[in-house]
Amino acid sequence: RFEGLESLDFLNCNPRALREGYMEALNTFLEDVRRGCTRNTIDYALLRTSQPLDAALATYLSNRLGMHHRN
Incomplete structure (x- = not known):
């Protein structure tokens, strides 16, 4: 559950789904960086x-x- 700092609102979430989404986005980002390095002959x-x-x-x-x- 996330609670707002500026209001009393909160947001329920599924921790597993949140982690899966984060890991997918992170892996996509890392793969993009790796490909960019390879394309530009950067280790x-x-x-x-x-x-x-x-x-x-x-x-x-x-x-x-x-x-x-x-x-």
């Missing part, structure tokens, strides 16, 4: 905010270095 890496940035960056750079050595 794309989806990172988790729970992973330390230095570890994520090290993994990304290691993978990128490996790709260049194979070419």
